[in-house]
Amino acid sequence: MKSTGMVRAVDKMGRVVIPKEIRSQLQVENDVDSFEIYMDGDKVILKKYNPTCIFCGGLDESVNFHDYTVCKTCIEKLNSMKDTI
Numbered sequence: 173m174k175s176t177g178m179v180r181a182v183d184k185m186g187r188v189v190i191p192k193e194i195r196s197q198l199q200v201e202n203d204v205d206s207f208e209i210y211m212d213g214d215k216v217i218l219k220k221y222n223p224t225c226i227f228c229g230g231l232d233e234s235v236n237f238h239d240y241t242v243c244k245t246c247i248e249k250l251n252s253m254k255d256t257i
Contacts, residue, residue: 190218 180188198220206221222231225243234243
């Protein structure tokens with residue numbers, strides 16, 4: 173793990189600001205992207221959240237359908253199945 177040399181205080185609400193340099197490196201857009209939060213022993217790990225396909229778990233090109241992420245491949249498979257119903 174690479175140290176950035178940056179220190180940020182926790183405010184009264186328990187929030188910590190992620191430095192702009194780190195957000196830029198991860199291509200995180202304010203009010204658009206989210207983070208997944210993990211614990212590893214005494215470490216807190218933040219990872220940019222990338223929603224995966226509800227069917228296959230893939231990260232390929234995807235769309236949001238009724239709050240679910242569906243990839244292009246699964247959409248094509250579902251389209252081909254509609255003829256069999």
